[in-house]
Amino acid sequence: MTNKPKPKTYGKKRPVERIGVEDRKIMDSTWGYIGNAERFAETYVLDLKLEPMSFLINSKNPKEQVFIAGPGMGEEIKLLKNYVKSKSGPELDVETFALTNNLSPEAKKQIKKDYSLGFALDHTDLRDPQQLRLFKKFEKKFKLIMATKSTSFHTQYPEYSSFLLATTLKSGGRAYLEILNSDSIRFHSRVLLEKRKEETDPQRIQRIDDVLNDSRKLLLRLKKIDAVILRMLSSYYKKPLEEIKKEFNIKQISGEVTYPVFFDHIERFNSTYIVIDRK
Ligand SMILES: C[S@@+](CC[C@H](N)C(=O)[O-])C[C@H]1O[C@@H](n2cnc3c(N)ncnc32)[C@H](O)[C@@H]1O
Numbered sequence: 001m002t003n004k005p006k007p008k009t010y011g012k013k014r015p016v017e018r019i020g021v022e023d024r025k026i027m028d029s030t031w032g033y034i035g036n037a038e039r040f041a042e043t044y045v046l047d048l049k050l051e052p053m054s055f056l057i058n059s060k061n062p063k064e065q066v067f068i069a070g071p072g073m074g075e076e077i078k079l080l081k082n083y084v085k086s087k088s089g090p091e092l093d094v095e096t097f098a099l100t101n102n103l104s105p106e107a108k109k110q111i112k113k114d115y116s117l118g119f120a121l122d123h124t125d126l127r128d129p130q131q132l133r134l135f136k137k138f139e140k141k142f143k144l145i146m147a148t149k150s151t152s153f154h155t156q157y158p159e160y161s162s163f164l165l166a167t168t169l170k171s172g173g174r175a176y177l178e179i180l181n182s183d184s185i186r187f188h189s190r191v192l193l194e195k196r197k198e199e200t201d202p203q204r205i206q207r208i209d210d211v212l213n214d215s216r217k218l219l220l221r222l223k224k225i226d227a228v229i230l231r232m233l234s235s236y237y238k239k240p241l242e243e244i245k246k247e248f249n250i251k252q253i254s255g256e257v258t259y260p261v262f263f264d265h266i267e268r269f270n271s272t273y274i275v276i277d278r279k
Helices: 021-027 037-047 051-057 075-086 105-110 129-138 158-167 182-198 202-222 225-237 241-247
Strands: 063-069 091-097 142-147 169-179 248-254 272-278
Touching (some): 037 075, 051 075, 051 142, 075 105, 129 158, 142 158, 158 169, 158 202, 182 202, 202 225, 225 241, 241 248
Parallel strands (some): 063 142, 142 169
16 A cells, blocks of 8 residues: 655644734724725825836726735725726726724725635635635635735734735736835834833743744745745645746835834834735
8 A cells, every 4th residue: 555645735823923913903093004095195106106006007807806905994995996997997896805804884885895704814724614715716816916014914924925815816916915124123123122121020021022033033034035935836836936936926115104103113114015926
């Protein structure tokens, strides 16, 4: 009898991101990153120089599918649809996915479907039949994916979230996925080190140490994030890396907006976007 090799599996249970989701879910109510109309101006207009809209307007199709991952209130959705319509671009079917459901009543009217299941994208386990079904449904579906300060940002595993979203791009589709910027991580670590000096509660000290440790690991991994996403795609599609590199092009672009945030410090926050194009 021959020993069959174990099939490769995708996805695994991971701890909830320690820097982000848990704290930021609470902080979102006081932060500016809540998917309000100003965020459309900051991200689509200032950071991305109207590129997502131009990309859609250039489409020859009368209708296109758009995926907004982590929309928060989702005020961008109406603005995006109206802008593209005003330039005679395609009609947009918008679908959303988020950990927390904060969509405003107006945003709910603008979308076709919200797929939020109450779990973080990076917790997706493709061995779970319900989650696998969802991703099979999304496979090669979207012309444009937008994830600003969301699924590839509030996570220790931006490469996994980005890989999952890349599988949902249709041929000729494009994703803009905002990730934590190395400068910002270094800045936050310095702030935390200062806080640690004043801290006396052992539990809080442990928590700061955990976050610093996660940040160090993430900093190292961010250096090769593009290559890792491509390797994940190669493994998922069982195609040689060279073939995957022809199908998926990944580049990084930086945004320029300054945000005043975090523990009373004013920070120059140069954002970074992973841009994935699928042939
Ligand atoms: C800070 S708000 C950002 C809202 C908006 N995109 C913006 O840029 O203002 C984060 C959004 O992403 C979602 N989110 C954060 N981390 C996530 C994760 N790991 N998986 C799925 N959704 C996540 C939250 O539920 C929320 O909708």
